[in-house]
Amino acid sequence: MTDALLSVKNLYKHFDISGGLLDQISFSAGRLHRRRTLVKAVNNISFDLQAGETFSVVGESGCGKSTLGRTIMGLYPPNAGEIHYSGNRIDNLDHKRLLPYRKKMQMVFQDPYASLNPRKTIRQALEAPLRYHNPNLSNSEVKDRIDEVMIQVGSDPQWISRMPHEFSGGQRQRISIARALVVDPDFIVADEPISALDVSIQAQILNLMMDLQQQRNLAYLFVAHDLSVVEHLSDRVGVMYLGSMCELSEAGILFENPRHPYTQALMSAIPKLEGGPSEHIRLKGEVPTPINLPSGCVFHGRCPYANARCTAENPQLLSLEDGRQVACHGVEEGRF
């Protein structure tokens, strides 16, 4: 456990959306009430990430996968739980003591059009994080480092005086990756890094990410909804539904034989290239809001196997003999 690069323990992230004090106050039955509305985006998530490993978090929109990535990066303060990085707890550090870890953890965002400042040249975009984290570097050292990462991501170092609008989506995503790499991180959170790109460009960026991982022994937390991409490049995969982790396993095992009913439904919906229309598992109803989480298992309202225990008791992740963890009463009891 202690040798994990990143260790997330019982992480919670809730957002208060109740607004100002006056919005919260209501008057009923002769009394004033103050009511808060919380979006419970991430609930009791725990996992470990080893150095050089790719761990993917999948799930549908609104399941909390991006919030999880951002909370780990320290972009949101967690409400409860702990985040450990190379053995040290980092979620309670102040800004100054967090700095050395920030340098080791970087992020690549989904939209390469939005994540590069349109009024700054590529050089400025790459120099800013480098100089911030390494104030003692000389100008020539900075230049060398930038040239090096530009070459590594397959871009021409001569382009650095250009502006972002002069580049295509794929090139911009290469530059976003270069910006993350310039401070020499060990760990990158990639939040849907290829979903804004075309298929032939997706392959280029995925290859680049895999090459860089080998060269630099990078660990990735890959947040994605494209399951065929996740299957391809992940070592382990966590499936999230409504803020909870419902199944966590080695990628091959998970895609071969999903056990949690939600994972089964999700996998059956992946369109396949060959074999014509496939029978997908239809789920009843829709994803509930994360404001009023269902009691018991968050999936029970849509689960074809739910029983009384599922509506009352929240299932915990349980390790099976093949190494995977599943949070499901039905699997635990061997009902299906």
Add this chain to the structure above:
Amino acid sequence: MSSIRSYIRANGMTSLLEVKDLVIKFALRTGEVTATNGVSFTLEKGERLGLVGESGAGKSVTGFSIINLISKPGYIASGEVNFLGEDLARVSDERIRSIRGNRISMIFQDPMMTLNPVLTIGTQMTETLHQHNPQMSKAEARAIALDKLRKVYIPSPEKRLGQYPHEFSGGMRQRIIIAIALLTDPELIIADEPTTALDVTIQAEIMELLMELCETEDMGLILITHDLAVVAQVTQNIAVMYAGSVVEKGPTAQVVADPQHPYTQGLIAALPQSSGHGERLNQIPGMMPTLKNIPPGCSFNPRCPHVMEVCKQQVPSLRSGKNSNLAACHLYPPEKDNPSAR
């Protein structure tokens, strides 16, 4: 016009839609660019066709052109769009308005953008009906709207008619868009990336619904998307577009299993499903040219692994590959007669 139609009927040719050598240009201040360069395909009654390509390939503009939705500075420079024998590229505005949204419906990507947020679903549905049939009574329009909502499996449609778009989830909104498209019992539906904004489980439901409706209502479907796997699930035939031209077309299963054009081959090989776990993906080098710098000859030649001298000079016509797919590629011997009629 009627003589053409009777000719087609007499000869048993009931092609629903026949797009012939369609050239769409955009007259920009900096010069003219060609968005599609001689696109041809045919759609039979009740047929489902996938129009696949990457962004900028011209697939959406082809879809829009069918119902004459190209606005300035774009225009149809040449070619025909024959809908049951009538060339929609040439008809009057009035005539196209009676076809668009009536006999040919369109479904767009983002259901929140297509629905008016300040009108109820019921108003938006009956409005469409009254537009195409001003004599229809309110009760009649409401009955049709309810019927279509049931067809797309909206629970308790009576209650839903009085609700606003924001009260529906993304998947439900797309169902309503489909219900609106169905209102006038169209013969053809053009769906432009209908599930790109949706999650996979909802995508699977919407695609299943579209397929079912095409079969029960005997509707044709043109599915415009970048997602080959979705097209493989839903359509019978496929046309792959690259830089404004159709580079390959044929039966979907055969195009996916045994692609003939090097671009289609590269596109399918680039999918993660085509490589083993953790292996490098087969990437196509470079990127698609912008419309302003389409290279001479075959537009794919700078990225093609099989490029020959002739590719840099001559635009290849569609011809049979090693199977019955048609591919626009100099690797295969050209056919003497014009194969664009399929």
